[in-house]
Amino acid sequence: MADQDLLIRESRSDSPDIPAMRALPANxxxxxxxxxxxxxxxxxxxxxxxxxxxxxxxxxxxxxxxxxxxxxxxxxxxxxxxxxxxxxxxxxxxxxxxxxxxxxxxxxxxxxxxxxxxxxxxxxxxxxxxxxxxxxxxxxxxxxxxxxxxxxxxxxxxxxxxxxxxxxGATSESQAESFGVSTHKALGMIEKAINSGGNISGKTTGLASINEKIGGLHDSDLIILAGRPGMGKSSLATNIAFNCADRLLRDQRDEIEDGQSVGAPVALFSLEMSADQLATRILAEQAEISSEKLRMGKISREEFQQLSFASQRLAELPLFIDDTPALTIAGLRTRARRLKRRHGIGLIVVDYLQLMQGSKRNQDNRVNEISEISRGLKTLAKELEVPVIALSQLSRAVEQREDKRPMLSDLRESGSIEQDADMVWFIYREDYYIAAREPKVPAGDDDVAAHEAHAAWASEMERVHGLAELIVAKQRHGATGKVRLRFEPRITRFSDLADEDRRGGYDYD
The missing domain is CATH 1.10.860.10 (DNAb Helicase; Chain A)
Structure with missing residues (x-):
C-alpha cells in the first residue's frame, strides 16, 4: 500500500489551481x-x-x-x-x-x-x-x-x-464459497451445454468431434497443443480461434445473449507469423482458395469475388491478432489484460510457447525459463478466467521411433509444461510421414518389384491422405483418447469426418 504518512505533493508555482499540499484520501x-x-x-x-x-x-x-x-x-x-x-x-x-x-x-x-x-x-x-x-x-x-x-x-x-x-486484485481475491454457490455455477454450465445442443459446457472449438471429447474449452484451463513441424498445429489453432469468434458473431446476429453463446472474442498472439499472413490464411480457408495462389496472385476474377465476399463477411469478426515478436510472459499478460478490459476476450491463443521469453533472471537457463513461461500462462488463464491454448514444439525423439505418434515425454525442454497444463493435445498426420517415404518411380516397365513397391506406397498414401489425429494425451476433466479429423492442406483447414469415418476414434489410452 502507499506510504501511511500524509503525502505532501509540491505543485508547480505557476499552477495556482492546484493546492500546494494534498493529503492522501483517508477517513x-x-x-x-x-x-x-x-x-x-x-x-x-x-x-x-x-x-x-x-x-x-x-x-x-x-x-x-x-x-x-x-x-x-x-x-x-x-x-x-x-x-x-x-x-x-x-x-x-x-x-x-x-x-x-x-x-x-x-x-x-x-x-x-x-x-x-x-x-x-x-x-x-x-x-x-x-x-x-x-x-x-x-x-x-x-x-x-x-x-x-x-x-x-x-x-x-x-x-x-x-x-x-x-x-x-483485491476484489477478485479467491475466497471460499458455499457449496450452494458452486453447484449453481455447475448447473449453469450444464444448462449451457444443453442449450448448445449438447457436448459443450465451455467455449466451442468449432469442431464437433473435439467438442464431444473435451466438452469445449473451459475457463481457467491451459491447453497445450503440440506437434512436430509440418503437422498443422498452427493451422488447427487458427481454425479454433476463428471458429470461436465466428460463433459469437453468428449468435449475436441471431440475438442470442453473449452469456448464452459458446463463442467468444479471441486474442491470437502470433510470435511466428505476421498478422497479415494469418489474415491471408483465414481468408483462404473461408473463400476455399489456396493460400499459395493468394500469395502469388494467381487467382481468377471469380475467385477474387469469392475473396471479397469472405472479407466483407469477416470484417466484424471479434478476432484480435497481436504479432509482436519475442514477447516476454509479462508483456503478453499485460496485452491480454488490456484486450480483456477493452474487448472482453474469452479465449487466448499463443503461437508458440518456445518463441516467448521469460524474465532476465531465467534467460541463462532455458528449462527454468520455459517453466516460468508455462506457469505464467496458467496463471493468466486463472487470472482472466479464460481458456488459453499455447502451441509447443516436440523434441526430435519422435523421429527416432517407428511409431511417430507423440507422447507426453516428447514435450520439449521442460516437464513443467505437462505439469501446468490442464489438457495436452498432440496433432499427428500419418500421411506426412508416408509421403516422405515415397519410393523412386521406376523409369521403365521392366522393374516389376519397383512398380509393385510404388503401387503399394500409393495405396497406403490413398488410405491416409487428408486424415489427421488429435491425440488428447492429458485431460483433467475426462478421459484421454484420440479424435480423427480431416485436413485440407491446400486451404489449411481441419474439419470433422463423416460419422462412419470417426468411429473407433476414442480407443487411445
Missing part, C-alpha cells in the same frame, strides 16, 4: 468506528462484503490493532479492549493517544455497529485510491528518472500491470 474516524464495532461484536469480521486487511487502514496504529484482532480471532479468542491490553501497553503511538483507554473509547458509543459493512467498504475504497496515487506517483518518478537505461515500453507494461492489480 480516520471511519476506521475508529469500524474497529469499535469489531471490538463490540467480533462477528462483524465474518460478515464483511469486502476483504478488509490491516494494510487497508491509513492510521498505522489502526493497522496494528486490526492485525492483532485477526490473529486472536484465528485462535478462536474473544477480542475486547481488555484482551488487547497486554499487546499494546508498550505501544508508543497508543500512549500518545491516551494509552489503553483509547481502545476503550473505540467502543464507547457503538455507532459503528449501525453500519459496519458500509464503514468497511469506505475503508477499502479509500485504500484503493491511495494505491492508485502510489501507482501514479511511481509512474511519474520512473518517467522522469533518466539516470539509468530508458525503457519506456517496460515502464508502460509495469504501469498497466499495477493498474490492473489495483482494479482487479
Amino acid at each position: 480516520i474516524e471511519a476506521e475508529a468506528a469500524f474497529l469499535g464495532a469489531v471490538l463490540i461484536d467480533n462477528r462483524v469480521v465474518e460478515e464483511l462484503n469486502v476483504p478488509v486487511a490491516p494494510e487497508h487502514f491509513f492510521e498505522p496504529l489502526h493497522q496494528r490493532v486490526f492485525e492483532r484482532v485477526l490473529a486472536l480471532l484465528e485462535r478462536n479468542a474473544v477480542v475486547t479492549p481488555v484482551t488487547l491490553k497486554p499487546y499494546f501497553e508498550a505501544d508508543e503511538a497508543l500512549k500518545e493517544l491516551g494509552g489503553i483507554t483509547y481502545l476503550a473509547r473505540l467502543t464507547a458509543d457503538g455507532q459503528g455497529l449501525l453500519a459496519p459493512r458500509e464503514l468497511a467498504q469506505q475503508i477499502y475504497d479509500l485504500a484503493l485510491l491511495r494505491e492508485l496515487v502510489s501507482v501514479g506517483r511511481g509512474l511519474v518518478e520512473g518517467a522522469l528518472d533518466t539516470s539509468e537505461s530508458v525503457a519506456p515500453m517496460e515502464q508502460i507494461e509495469h504501469a498497466e500491470a499495477e493498474l490492473f492489480r489495483v482494479a482487479e
Whole structure:
C-alpha cells in the first residue's frame, strides 16, 4: 500500500489551481468506528462484503490493532479492549493517544455497529485510491528518472500491470464459497451445454468431434497443443480461434445473449507469423482458395469475388491478432489484460510457447525459463478466467521411433509444461510421414518389384491422405483418447469426418 504518512505533493508555482499540499484520501474516524464495532461484536469480521486487511487502514496504529484482532480471532479468542491490553501497553503511538483507554473509547458509543459493512467498504475504497496515487506517483518518478537505461515500453507494461492489480486484485481475491454457490455455477454450465445442443459446457472449438471429447474449452484451463513441424498445429489453432469468434458473431446476429453463446472474442498472439499472413490464411480457408495462389496472385476474377465476399463477411469478426515478436510472459499478460478490459476476450491463443521469453533472471537457463513461461500462462488463464491454448514444439525423439505418434515425454525442454497444463493435445498426420517415404518411380516397365513397391506406397498414401489425429494425451476433466479429423492442406483447414469415418476414434489410452 502507499506510504501511511500524509503525502505532501509540491505543485508547480505557476499552477495556482492546484493546492500546494494534498493529503492522501483517508477517513480516520471511519476506521475508529469500524474497529469499535469489531471490538463490540467480533462477528462483524465474518460478515464483511469486502476483504478488509490491516494494510487497508491509513492510521498505522489502526493497522496494528486490526492485525492483532485477526490473529486472536484465528485462535478462536474473544477480542475486547481488555484482551488487547497486554499487546499494546508498550505501544508508543497508543500512549500518545491516551494509552489503553483509547481502545476503550473505540467502543464507547457503538455507532459503528449501525453500519459496519458500509464503514468497511469506505475503508477499502479509500485504500484503493491511495494505491492508485502510489501507482501514479511511481509512474511519474520512473518517467522522469533518466539516470539509468530508458525503457519506456517496460515502464508502460509495469504501469498497466499495477493498474490492473489495483482494479482487479483485491476484489477478485479467491475466497471460499458455499457449496450452494458452486453447484449453481455447475448447473449453469450444464444448462449451457444443453442449450448448445449438447457436448459443450465451455467455449466451442468449432469442431464437433473435439467438442464431444473435451466438452469445449473451459475457463481457467491451459491447453497445450503440440506437434512436430509440418503437422498443422498452427493451422488447427487458427481454425479454433476463428471458429470461436465466428460463433459469437453468428449468435449475436441471431440475438442470442453473449452469456448464452459458446463463442467468444479471441486474442491470437502470433510470435511466428505476421498478422497479415494469418489474415491471408483465414481468408483462404473461408473463400476455399489456396493460400499459395493468394500469395502469388494467381487467382481468377471469380475467385477474387469469392475473396471479397469472405472479407466483407469477416470484417466484424471479434478476432484480435497481436504479432509482436519475442514477447516476454509479462508483456503478453499485460496485452491480454488490456484486450480483456477493452474487448472482453474469452479465449487466448499463443503461437508458440518456445518463441516467448521469460524474465532476465531465467534467460541463462532455458528449462527454468520455459517453466516460468508455462506457469505464467496458467496463471493468466486463472487470472482472466479464460481458456488459453499455447502451441509447443516436440523434441526430435519422435523421429527416432517407428511409431511417430507423440507422447507426453516428447514435450520439449521442460516437464513443467505437462505439469501446468490442464489438457495436452498432440496433432499427428500419418500421411506426412508416408509421403516422405515415397519410393523412386521406376523409369521403365521392366522393374516389376519397383512398380509393385510404388503401387503399394500409393495405396497406403490413398488410405491416409487428408486424415489427421488429435491425440488428447492429458485431460483433467475426462478421459484421454484420440479424435480423427480431416485436413485440407491446400486451404489449411481441419474439419470433422463423416460419422462412419470417426468411429473407433476414442480407443487411445
